[in-house]
Amino acid sequence: MSYVAERVAGKEHIPLYPKGFVAVRILQLVLGIICLGLSAYTTSVAPISGAVLMLFTSIVTLISSIYILVAHYGPPVAYNYWAILGLDIFHALFWLISFALIASQAAILLDYSGYSLGYYYYGYTVIGSIAAAGAGVGAINWVAYVVALILHSIALHRHRQAGLHAMPGRSPSAPATGTPAVATVEGDGFRMQPQQPQAYYPPQNVHEVPYQQQQPQQQQQQQQ
Numbered sequence: 001m002s003y004v005a006e007r008v009a010g011k012e013h014i015p016l017y018p019k020g021f022v023a024v025r026i027l028q029l030v031l032g033i034i035c036l037g038l039s040a041y042t043t044s045v046a047p048i049s050g051a052v053l054m055l056f057t058s059i060v061t062l063i064s065s066i067y068i069l070v071a072h073y074g075p076p077v078a079y080n081y082w083a084i085l086g087l088d089i090f091h092a093l094f095w096l097i098s099f100a101l102i103a104s105q106a107a108i109l110l111d112y113s114g115y116s117l118g119y120y121y122y123g124y125t126v127i128g129s130i131a132a133a134g135a136g137v138g139a140i141n142w143v144a145y146v147v148a149l150i151l152h153s154i155a156l157h158r159h160r161q162a163g164l165h166a167m168p169g170r171s172p173s174a175p176a177t178g179t180p181a182v183a184t185v186e187g188d189g190f191r192m193q194p195q196q197p198q199a200y201y202p203p204q205n206v207h208e209v210p211y212q213q214q215q216p217q218q219q220q221q222q223q224q
Contacts, residue, residue, distance in 0.1 A: 015081060015155035025068055026150050028091075031141040032061035038134035039102070046109070046127050050102030054134055056095045061141070064091070081156050088149040095145055099138030106131035 036058035042051035064087045071078040109128030 015152075015158070017155050018151060021148075021151055022069075022072070024144055024151070025065060025072075028061065028141060028144050028148065029065035029069070031137055031144065032058050032065060034137050035134055035141065036062060036135060038130055038137065042127060042131050042134065048054075048102070048105045048131070050098065050105040050110075051131060054098040054138055057091070057098045057138075060094070081152070085149075085152060085156060088145060088152055091145040092142065092149050095138055095194070099135045099142060102131050102138065106135055113135075147153035155165050163170035 004082075014126050035054055039051045039054040039058055042048065042057055068084055068087070071080070071084075106128050109131060112124040112128075
């Protein structure tokens with residue numbers, strides 16, 4: 001299937017994504033909000049490192065998801081596929097670390113649940129369950145970012161392969177053909193002019209008359 005290089009004016013720098021790709025971006029935003037609430041509550045009750053890291057990752061996810069959606073469907077000048085590629089790589093890495101760390105700490109909190117001196121520690125059960133829920137939602141969001149990273153990388157590769165660029169208003173580049181161009185100065189700028197092909201003229205056969213043969217001919221003409 002060929003890649004379409006034609007774009008709406010001003011959106012030449014936006015790659016073509018599969019249908020339904022925006023649903024992945026919306027899912028990332030929704031899951032980020034859920035993890036933000038779960039990690040914020042866990043941090044307020046038991047400030048474990050996994051919950052703090054997930055809180056940071058969720059805040060960055062909220063900001064970056066809004067930027068990606070607004071840049072894609074809002075002003076085209078705000079869209080930069082290199083920045084979005086970097087954000088996808090960042091989130092794929094940080095969501096992996098966040099949900100793995102909070103999952104390991106949630107297991108420790110759940111182990112503290114039980115009787116001790118006649119008391120049952122319900123608090124650890126609640127906190128551990130909330131942390132475990134945050135780890136599960138974070139794992140799903142990590143999968144969503146891995147899928148988005150793969151789809152965005154494929155679209156970016158095909159976009160660059162078609163000769164399109166990262167800035168709006170630039171036409172697709174094509175391999176140069178024909179005569180080379182020569183830069184000429186006009187005022188304060190440069191203008192490219194095609195160089196005219198140079199014709200090759202073969203050497204002509206010129207028969208030179210020796211000087212000794214020319215003198216008798218000139219004397220005969222003078223006598224006549």
